[in-house]
Amino acid sequence: MLRLRVPDGQARRRARPRPRRRAGAQRPRTRRHHAHRPGRARPGTRRRPARPGPRRRAAPAARRRPARAAGRRRQHHPRRGVRRGVGYGIGIKNVGFSEGFDDYSTARVRLEVVGGEPVAVVHTAAAEVGQGLVTIQAQIVRTELGVEQVTVATADTTVGSAGSSSASRQTYVTGGAVKAACEAVRAAVLRRAGRDDVTLRGGRLVTEGGEVVADLVDVLGDRPIEETVEWRHKPTHPLDPRTGQGDAHVQYAFAAHRATVDVDVELGLVRVVEIATAQDVGRALHPQSVRGQIAGGTAQGLGLAVMEEIQVVDGLIRNPSFTDYLIPTILDVPPMHIDVLELGDPSAPYGLRGVGEPPTISSTPAIVAAIRAATGLALNRVPVRPEHLTGT
Incomplete structure (x- = not known):
């Protein structure tokens, strides 16, 4: 079983090597070169922000979280077919109505x-x-x-x-x-x-x-x-139809997730063991509600990653009830460690940022990236089903 935190080179040599990846499989990695840097123009605009943006601050905060689940869970894997993986996801989300809408x-x-x-x-x-x-x-x-x-x-x-x-x-x-x-x-x-x-x-x-x-x-x-x-709020403007540029959004929200999963590669079963997340909320007006929104959005992302899918056959929905359309329950949600970053937006009331949607964006890819890391498979759709992992 791979360790999440290796203290020295000797321990690193003792760790089991990663499973060999199939041809064409993309090596999981955090795409840090896409991160928003201080002074960098916001997506969709050449205008640079009045103050430095978050610049990868959510991602390092998520990565710094101690991976408590790693050592604790190893003893529960007597079967050699169970593999552990860790994956990361980073998300950016506009807040409010955009492109000149009178919001x-x-x-x-x-x-x-x-x-x-x-x-x-x-x-x-x-x-x-x-x-x-x-x-x-x-x-x-x-x-x-x-x-x-x-x-x-x-x-x-x-x-x-x-x-x-x-x-x-x-x-x-x-x-x-x-x-x-x-x-x-x-x-x-x-x-x-x-x-x-x-x-x-x-x-x-x-x-x-x-x-x-x-x-x-x-x-x-x-x-x-x-x-x-x-x-x-301050006005936004439509994108230029020729260049695709413009000051289209009033605000962005940023979130990052780290997911740890155990995958039974013989049965195709996935268990999300732990999730760590960091999110820039600008200013937390009601900290308990903010954390609840982050936890709820993350749970929704978990559902999309491994559970929720509308089955349509010949134009008919085959799972029209919550008996067949599965959503996460409290038993499916793993321990969740949340870091709330308060990097105030000077143009917003009290410096706040929108909170509810950003966690749903980065949690799903983090979980899928962890499954990729555990299996070496180039998974390209969600939810990840057992047959995607076993090839049956």
Whole structure:
């Protein structure tokens, strides 16, 4: 069984050699020459970023993770037909709508006194689909207005559009709209108080030195303040039809994965033993949700790599239920080690980056690369099925 970490040359000589690869099989390697470097023009544009990009920082972070599963699992392989492989995958994903699309969201924030304390209500049309957007909206309002009681109204389009919950964009775009609406409310509060040298904190107007100027309840009285803001990120532009160049995307997200697999080459069975991943999230507004998104996206990539496939025969779907269309369960997901990199985007609200989709891009190729490393086979499709490994 190959070791993942070889301490010296003697141990390296003792390790079993890699299996011989078939003719034409591509040697697994991390394609570092494709990585985004500092000052390098972004894909699809000749424009260089205002600040250095991640430049391979996600990939080294994933590679530096100790491969704990390597030694621990060796004793469970009494059969010589089981081989271990390690593979890497690196992904880049645009965030938001692109190529000049008018990408915006609308938010309404109302600040009033209820039961003797300041209460904020935030209303958008953004769809919560499990990504944690309701929590983020309330978190932004608490941060910007300094109040504890926040109600997130049921999403609907009476307030305006928020666009779709796709393209890893809602925290960026709707979060930006909520932040802008809160800033408008705060400005109105300060105008009413006749002060421009204070901030809102703990339900009070407070100076930088911590001096309490007034209670927010007294400033509001029985006159609520409500602001509605339609917010847009910086503009994008269509690609030039002749050159294929252009400033088409507002932001990129970066992720890297390392996968360790055990492959029974006689039965064609694959078990993903461990996954390590690193992702640049800009700034983690809610760290627990961020890690959950990364873990969930990685699990989806695992499903694509070795399990999920719609079977179509003569135009008919043969596995139309989750009895036959298999998705990963908690028993299929291996130990997962996540490094969250916070390399803020200066043009985004709070420096954040979209998080949800990037893990699905690099996790699948990492797992397939690990299977290639274990078997020496030039696998070129997913999911990898037993017959692809046994040749039957």
